[in-house]
Amino acid sequence: MPQPNDLSRSLVPFEQDNTLVAVIELSQSGWLVAGTVPGVDRRPLKKLDPDEQALLRLLLRWQDEATRAGRTVARIAVAYEAGRDGFWLARWLRSRGVEVHVIHPTSVAISREHKRAKTDRLDTAMLMRVFLGWLRGERGHCGMVAVPSAEEEDAKRPSRERESLVGERTRIVNRMKGALARLGIRGFKPELRSAPKGLGTVRTPEGLPIPPNTLEEFRRDLARLAVVREQIAAVEQARLERLEQAAKTGPHAMVRLLASITGVGVETADMLVQEVLSRGLRDRRAVARYAGLTGSPDESGSKRREKGLAKSGNARVRRGLIQLAWRFLMFQKESALAQWYRARTAGAQGARKTTMIVALARKLLIALWRMVTTGEVPHGVVLRPAA
Numbered sequence: 001m002p003q004p005n006d007l008s009r010s011l012v013p014f015e016q017d018n019t020l021v022a023v024i025e026l027s028q029s030g031w032l033v034a035g036t037v038p039g040v041d042r043r044p045l046k047k048l049d050p051d052e053q054a055l056l057r058l059l060l061r062w063q064d065e066a067t068r069a070g071r072t073v074a075r076i077a078v079a080y081e082a083g084r085d086g087f088w089l090a091r092w093l094r095s096r097g098v099e100v101h102v103i104h105p106t107s108v109a110i111s112r113e114h115k116r117a118k119t120d121r122l123d124t125a126m127l128m129r130v131f132l133g134w135l136r137g138e139r140g141h142c143g144m145v146a147v148p149s150a151e152e153e154d155a156k157r158p159s160r161e162r163e164s165l166v167g168e169r170t171r172i173v174n175r176m177k178g179a180l181a182r183l184g185i186r187g188f189k190p191e192l193r194s195a196p197k198g199l200g201t202v203r204t205p206e207g208l209p210i211p212p213n214t215l216e217e218f219r220r221d222l223a224r225l226a227v228v229r230e231q232i233a234a235v236e237q238a239r240l241e242r243l244e245q246a247a248k249t250g251p252h253a254m255v256r257l258l259a260s261i262t263g264v265g266v267e268t269a270d271m272l273v274q275e276v277l278s279r280g281l282r283d284r285r286a287v288a289r290y291a292g293l294t295g296s297p298d299e300s301g302s303k304r305r306e307k308g309l310a311k312s313g314n315a316r317v318r319r320g321l322i323q324l325a326w327r328f329l330m331f332q333k334e335s336a337l338a339q340w341y342r343a344r345t346a347g348a349q350g351a352r353k354t355t356m357i358v359a360l361a362r363k364l365l366i367a368l369w370r371m372v373t374t375g376e377v378p379h380g381v382v383l384r385p386a387a
Helices: 052-068 088-094 120-135 150-155 157-182 195-201 212-245 251-259 266-277 284-290 315-331 336-345 353-374
Strands: 019-026 031-036 045-048 075-081 099-103 295-300 303-309
Touching: 019 052, 019 120, 031 052, 031 120, 045 052, 052 075, 052 088, 075 088, 075 120, 088 099, 099 120, 150 157, 157 212, 157 266, 195 212, 212 251, 212 266, 251 266, 251 353, 266 315, 266 353, 284 353, 315 336, 315 353, 336 353
Parallel strands: 019 075, 075 099
Antiparallel strands: 019 031, 031 045, 295 303
16 A cells, blocks of 8 residues: 655556646756647757746646647646755745656666766656656656755754864864874864964974964964854754744654753754654655665675665765764663664674664664654663753
8 A cells, every 4th residue: 555655656646638747957057848748749848047937937838738739737747856956946836836746866767878878858858758657656767855845944954054064173173183293293182272372382393383384374274163163052052042942843842852862962863853753754664765774785696795785865864873873872771772782793703893883773763763753762761851
C-alpha cells in the first residue's frame, strides 16, 4: 500500500487528454521550457529570460491553444530540477494555482556513455520523459523533493550560518598556526582571547620578533577572528531567545525534547530537527536514507561486496550524527545503544570501532526520530532534570 507522502511516484490519476505538462531547464542566463499540450501534435519549446511572469503567461497561452484544439485543460503540471534557484519558483507558481513538482537531480538515470551529448534541449527532453512516467504512477523514473515553505527554509539558516562561521574560525586559526610554524613558533595559541596582547612579545627561535608584514597580517587575522567569535555568540543567543519565546508545539517542542537528553546540546538538537526530524518522513528506512547512513551493496553473479556508505543524503546531518554518536558513548554509557556498541567492538574479534560508530549513528537517528514522533524514550537514556 503506497504511503501518503510517497514522492517516488504520483498518486493522482493521470489523464493526458486534459493535462498540460511542462518542464523547465533553469539556468542563470535563461529558462528553457518544454511542453506537452493536449490536442496539439507539436512539442512546443520556448526560451525565456529568468522571469516568472513570462513563464506564467506562456503556460496560459499553451492552455488557450489546447482550448482552441477542442480540449479542456483541467490540470497544469510543471516540474524542474532542484538546484541553485531553490524552491521559490515552485511556491510562487503554486500560489497561482499551478501544480509544481521539484525533481531530485540524482534520481534521474542518465546515459553512461563516456562522452555523452549534453544540451539544454536534450535535458528538457529527458526531464519530460521521466516526469511523464512519474505522473503515470510508475516507479523508477525519478523522485521528487518535498517543497518546503519559506518559514521552514528560514528556520535552517541559524544552524547553517553557525556551521559556516565555525568553519571560518577554524580556517583562520589553522592559517595562523601554519604561518607561525614556518617561523619556528609553536607555543602561541591564536584561539585565546588574550592572543592580541601577547602577539608583540612572541619571538622566533633565533630570538627575533615576528617580521613586520607577517605581524600586521596576524593582527588583521585576530581582528577577523574576534568578529567571527562575536557573530557565533550572537547566533547562539538569538536561537536561545527564539526557543524560549516559541510555542510549545511543532519543531521547537522537538528541539526542547532532544535537548533534554544528557549529551545532546541545543545546537545539535536544532540541526537534527530542522534538517531531518521535522520533515515527516514515512518510516525508519526513509530517515536513515535521508541522512545517507545506508549501505551501497555491489552484487553481480557470485560477487558480493559492500562499498560502504551511500553518502547520498544530507551530509550536514551525517557529520553531526557521527560526532553525536561518539559523544553519546561518553554521556550515555548505560544506555542500550551504548551497550550494543561495546558488545560488538569488545575483544580481539570485535568489529572496528570506526565502522560500528556509523551503525550506532544510524540506530541513534532512528531512536531520536521515534522519540520526537511517538514520545518513546530510548531504553536506558538519561534525561536532564526538568528546570
